[in-house]
Amino acid sequence: MHSSGNLVADTICRTAEIGLTITGAADAGTLTIIDAAPVAVDDQCPGCQQPGKLRDHVTRRLVDLPVVGFPTRLHVRVPRFTCSNPACGRKLFQTSLSCADDGAKLTHRVTRWILQRLAIDRMSVSATAKALGVGWELVNQIAVDACRQLVYDNPDHLDGVRILGVDEHVWKHTRRPGQPSSFVTVLVDLTPLVDGRGPARLLDMRPGRSADVLRTWLQEREPEFRRQVQVVTMDGFAGYATAVDQVLPQARKVMDPFHVVHLAADKLTGCRQRLQRETTGRRGRKDDPLYKYRRTLLTRTNYLTERQKQRLDLLWATDDEYVALEVTWMFYQDMIQAYGHPQKSEGKKLMTRVINTLRKGLPPGLEELAQLGRTLWRRREDILAYFDIGASNGPVEAINGRLEHLRGIALGFRNLNHYILRSLIHSGQLQARINAL
Structure with a gap:
């Protein structure tokens, strides 16, 4: 062992802040061993609170923070005492350390x-x-x-949640027969983001994707929490809407713009594929106009180049049978324009016009648009609520993307409980609580 000045060593290793002073150090190859002693010694017996008599010293080994890139082990010389009170049942005890719980292998700051x-x-x-x-x-x-401890044992974890985001997430992409679903329901607090106070935070995750999963989670929360939730954003899955209606009748449901536009895009693609089969009797090939311009059809008009506009004009003039596709494309673009309008009130009027037009009835040959119209009418209140509130499921999808990154870091997960807790560490905005440990 090599002795060193306590002030220099304690400053470099910051042992003073955990109530220790360094008395020596050794190089153990892959480890750095630091000998230390408590700065203050408590000789009171934990049984009777009477001062004890020094008996000897023992070495307590603890894992501490790495020093200059090498793992560190603290060898703390801890005094042991005998209790001098004959009436006390505790005969022998040792000083507790403020830097670690009794019996722990790591210091508190290692956990942090x-x-x-x-x-x-x-x-x-x-x-x-x-x-x-x-x-x-x-x-x-x-x-x-x-x-x-930071999440589920913290009574303040759900405080202030007014805007709740709900979505499903696939936590693993392999599932053997008989294993439970790979879906989990993700619950996100969007309130800080909407209020401009910070990013959205992951609140919890539950196995499965159904109305029962969300209903059970909401019913397990305190009545005060259920009363404070004013808005719930979601995708087009009807199960989540059913659960919210049953448990949070006062909350407004908001159907996410991305999923609404995606519904229209699916119908546009379905119309194109149907016309492809009807006109050619087969699936599309690379030289077929309907197949060649499939991506151009899904491009927003603001982003179309002159060449792409010419392609669409040529497509509409190719065959009279493509009129149904052109009409479907126009409604698709109208929905995008409604969401993209700088004034939410005007955007709401445009979307209302689309919903009402599709509701009035369509001529034969527009089966996909008719299906879209029925869906939009059924969820019209949820769709139009976006223009009044402005909250969407976009931040929830962003958290889902970060969780994909987490799975990449870990090279996958096998234990769902570990995955949920690691996800909360990764995207739960727990930094302030962690730093306070």
Whole structure:
């Protein structure tokens, strides 16, 4: 062991902030071993609160933060005492350390450091474990236990949630026969984003995708939480709408613009494919106009180049049978223009006009538009609510994208509970709580 000045060593390793002072250090190859002692010693017996008599010292080994890139082990010389009170049942005790719980293997700041690496630096558990010189299982268990405490054991976790986003998410893309669904229901707080106070935050995830899953989650929450939710954004899945109607009757449902436009895009594609089969008797090939211009048909008019506009004009003039496709394309573009209008009130009028026009009835040959019209009419209140509120499921989809990145970092997950807790660390906006540990 090599002795060193306490002030310099304690400053470099920041041991003073955890109540320790360094007495020596050793290079153990892949590890740095630091000898330390408590700055303050508590000699009171935990059983009777009477001062004890010094008996001897024991060495307590703790994992601490890496030093200059090498894992660190603290060897803390802890005094042991005998209780001098004959009436006390505790005969022997040792000083507790403020830097770690009794029996723990890691210091408190290592727990904070692990969560910071996972939540802020987006490191994998394997990389974090390697930096600390410990096993994957230990780091993962520390992370999920701390996350469970920060989220599920925190009574303030759901405070202030007025705008709730709901969506489904596939947490793994392989499923054997007999295994449960790979879908989970994702619940996101959009209130900070809409209020301009910060990003959306992941609140929770539940296995499955159904009305029952969302209904159960909402019913498990406190009545105060259910009363404070004013808006719920979602995609076109009717199950979520049913659950909200049953449990949150006061909340306004908002159907996300992306999914509304996607419905129209699906009908436009379906019309194109139907005309392709009717006119040629087969699927599209690369030289068929309907197949060649399939992507141009889905492009917003504002983004069409002159060449693309000429292609569409040529397509409409190719065959009279394509009139149905042209009409469907026009309604598709009208819906995009409604959402893109700079004034929400005018956009709402445009969307209302589209819904009412499709509702009045269409001539034969526009089967896809008729189906779209029935869907839009059935969900018209949810669709038009977007123009009044402005909230959408876009931030929820963004969180889903970040969770895809999380699965890439971890190279996949097998344990759903671990995946949910890791997702909360990754996208739950827990940085302030983590830094306060």
